[in-house]
Structures are given as C-alpha cells and as structure tokens.
Amino acid sequence: MKSSHRAGLENFPPYRQGKTPQSINGFEPHKLSSNENPFPPLPSVVAAVAQELGNINLYPDIGAAELRHSLALHWSVSPENIAVGAGSVEVASQIIHAVTNPGDLVMFAWRSFEAYPLLATVAGAVPQPIALNPEGGHDLDAMAAAVTARTKLVFLCNPNNPNGVVLESAAVEAFLQKIPSDTVVVLDEAYIQFNRSADTAIGIELFRKYPNVAVLHTFSKAYGLAGLRIGYAIAASSLIENLQKVAVPFAVSALAQRAAMESLRSGAELQERVDVIVSERRRVTDGLLDAGLPVWPSEANFVWIDSGSGTAALAEVLAGHALSVRVFPEEGLRVTIGSPEANDRLLDAARQAAESFDTVPSQRS
Numbered sequence: 001m002k003s004s005h006r007a008g009l010e011n012f013p014p015y016r017q018g019k020t021p022q023s024i025n026g027f028e029p030h031k032l033s034s035n036e037n038p039f040p041p042l043p044s045v046v047a048a049v050a051q052e053l054g055n056i057n058l059y060p061d062i063g064a065a066e067l068r069h070s071l072a073l074h075w076s077v078s079p080e081n082i083a084v085g086a087g088s089v090e091v092a093s094q095i096i097h098a099v100t101n102p103g104d105l106v107m108f109a110w111r112s113f114e115a116y117p118l119l120a121t122v123a124g125a126v127p128q129p130i131a132l133n134p135e136g137g138h139d140l141d142a143m144a145a146a147v148t149a150r151t152k153l154v155f156l157c158n159p160n161n162p163n164g165v166v167l168e169s170a171a172v173e174a175f176l177q178k179i180p181s182d183t184v185v186v187l188d189e190a191y192i193q194f195n196r197s198a199d200t201a202i203g204i205e206l207f208r209k210y211p212n213v214a215v216l217h218t219f220s221k222a223y224g225l226a227g228l229r230i231g232y233a234i235a236a237s238s239l240i241e242n243l244q245k246v247a248v249p250f251a252v253s254a255l256a257q258r259a260a261m262e263s264l265r266s267g268a269e270l271q272e273r274v275d276v277i278v279s280e281r282r283r284v285t286d287g288l289l290d291a292g293l294p295v296w297p298s299e300a301n302f303v304w305i306d307s308g309s310g311t312a313a314l315a316e317v318l319a320g321h322a323l324s325v326r327v328f329p330e331e332g333l334r335v336t337i338g339s340p341e342a343n344d345r346l347l348d349a350a351r352q353a354a355e356s357f358d359t360v361p362s363q364r365s
C-alpha cells in the first residue's frame with residue numbers, strides 16, 4: 001500500500017541506540033555501547049532533582065533563564081550566547097533547522113557522530129560527508145576544498161565519535177580562515193572533559209575569535225546526566241535567537257535544568273570521576289594492545305578497536321562475556337570505558353579473543 005506519509009521515510013533509518021547487554025554465563029552484564037558515565041548520579045544532584053519533583057505539575061521555564069545565567073558566568077559569556085536543548089543532539093538539530101534552507105548542505109567528517117546525517121536529512125538539508133584521513137582525523141583540507149555556496153553548516157567533532165581522534169587547534173584555525181565567514185562551524189565537544197591532548201582545538205576559545213563558531217556541550221557524558229536530556233550551545237546571539245525559534249517548546253524539563261545547575265556547582269567532585277575514567281582509558285588501551293588488539297589512542301570516554309573484518313567475531317566474544325559494545329560491521333568496535341569491573345571483564349574477554357584468533361585483521365594495515 002502506498003504510504004500517505006512523507007516521501008522517502010520508508011528508506012530512512014531511525015537513530016540506532018546502543019545495544020543492551022545480555023546476561024550470560026553468570027556474568028553481570030555491562031553496557032559499553034552508549035558512552036554513558038559508569039558512576040551513579042551525585043547525591044547532591046539527586047537531592048536537587050527530588051526537590052524539583054514537587055513541581056512537575058508545572059511547565060518548565062521555556063527560556064531556562066537561571067541555567068543560562070549560570071552557564072554564562074561559567075564561560076564568561078552573555079546569557080544571550082547560550083541556548084539549551086533536550087540533549088546536545090536536540091541542540092544540533094536546532095542549529096540545522098535555524099541555519100539551513102531546504103537543499104542546503106551540512107558538512108561533517110565521516111565516520112563521525114551518526115546523528116549528523118539523520119538530523120540534516122530530517123530537516124530537509126543534504127548531508128555532505130567528507131572521508132576521514134587514514135589516521136582517522138578530520139581531513140580539514142578536503143573539507144575546506146569541498147565547501148560550496150550551498151554548504152551552510154559544518155560539524156567538527158572533537159574528539160571524534162567513534163574513534164576518539166582529536167582536532168588540532170592550528171588546523172582548525174587554518175580551516176576557519178579558508179572558508180566563508182558566514183558558514184556556521186559547530187565544534188561538537190560532547191567529550192571535551194576527557195580530552196587531555198595539549199594541542200587540541202578548544203571551541204570556546206575559537207568562538208571568542210570567530211563569530212561563526214558555535215560550541216556544543218552536553219551534560220550527558222562527564223556530568224552523567226544522559227537520562228535527563230540536557231545540552232547547550234554557545235554561539236553568536238543572532239544564532240541563539242533563531243535556535244529558540246526552532247526549538248520544540250518546553251523540551252527541557254525543570255528536572256533537567258535543576259540537575260544541570262547543581263552539576264555546575266559540583267564541578268570538582270565530577271572532575272575526580274572524569275579523572276578516574278581517563279586513567280581507566282589508559283589502562284584499557286594498554287591492556288587491549290597487550291592482548292594484541294588494534295586499539296587506537298583515544299581522548300574520549302571510549303576507545304576504537306580497528307578490528308576490520310574480524311569485527312563480528314570479536315563482538316561475539318565480548319557478548320559472550322555479557323558486554324555490549326557499538327558494532328560497526330566490517331569496520332570496528334567502539335567500546336565505552338566503563339567501571340573498573342567492566343573494564344577488567346573487557347580485558348579478560350580481549351585476551352580470550354586474541355587466543356581464539358591468530359590475528360585480528362586491521363583495516364589500517
């Protein structure tokens with residue numbers, strides 16, 4: 001039967017959520033497929049949310065005034081430079097809706113965050129993916145060369161999801177100087193708190209220099225609020241004004257706003273947790289390398305195993321240890337850094353996998 005719905009949706013894939021692990025062989029399952037924070041929420045954040053629960057008969061503040069004020073102080077910008085959304089993925093969607101006309105191009109590196117092409121297409125724009133370089137980094141020269149008058153928006157993902165590779169500051173500045181100054185460039189910094197690279201690009205610094213730069217941050221990862229859905233953009237006030245026009249009204253709950261404000265106050269406590277995840281990332285990377293698996297150095301809260309044609313077999317061994325990871329068939333696995341127990345299990349499974357395969361073929365060889 002011919003659908004009366006929007007043309008093309010029958011071939012359009014929905015966003016793929018990270019798989020839930022199956023409990024198996026008596027192992028407690030661990031989900032390492034969605035880059036979630038393994039720590040439970042801070043008690044102070046839980047208490048703030050609990051207090052707010054008494055008000056859920058009321059709509060939230062549509063303008064998130066208090067939170068935008070706190071974020072403005074935190075970043076030394078004006079509240080007019082801040083827009084919030086139901087997760088940074090919703091803010092990314094707002095940016096696409098506010099910047100592009102139907103048929104305009106939205107450029108991003110590929111592979112990168114899987115939502116970019118989906119959000120662009122839903123908004124009526126056209127995805128313009130540019131292949132990563134052989135080191136897994138954004139090919140900024142190729143990206144600059146491919147910018148056309150129809151390219152209204154560029155996403156730069158730093159560190160990149162799914163491989164954890166960082167964009168260097170000098171390279172991003174050179175890119176910004178090459179492209180038209182009215183092309184909006186979003187630095188998606190969902191994982192910035194885990195990034196310890198000395199020469200990384202830093203969105204807020206670029207925003208202060210280049211008015212066409214917008215910065216995307218989230219409370220989902222380092223702050224551990226993925227379930228409450230809250231993220232924000234820092235950008236020129238003219239863009240922020242338009243983001244507010246295209247946003248879904250009331251998408252950000254008062255619970256999320258309160259949790260975000262409380263989290264900003266708990267920066268030091270949260271930083272300790274981030275430090276643990278970063279040191280676990282080192283331990284996991286070294287352990288996987290020792291086991292003989294082709295893992296890349298990462299500056300995010302996940303690592304990329306470049307398992308190429310060995311991907312399905314490796315994923316199966318991990319599933320047999322009650323670990324779910326993000327599988328990119330024939331390419332590799334993205335594995336979130338979990339709790340120390342989850343990471344121990346991962347390393348056990350990796351050693352077992354390495355014994356059962358002579359070699360795990362790598363795409364990069």
Ligand code: PMP
Nearest residue numbers: 087088089113161190218220231
């Ligand atoms: N950007 C990147 C690069 C991501 O990996 C993610 C989450 N997977 C997001 C944005 C969106 O996160 P959230 O909507 O939870 O803020």
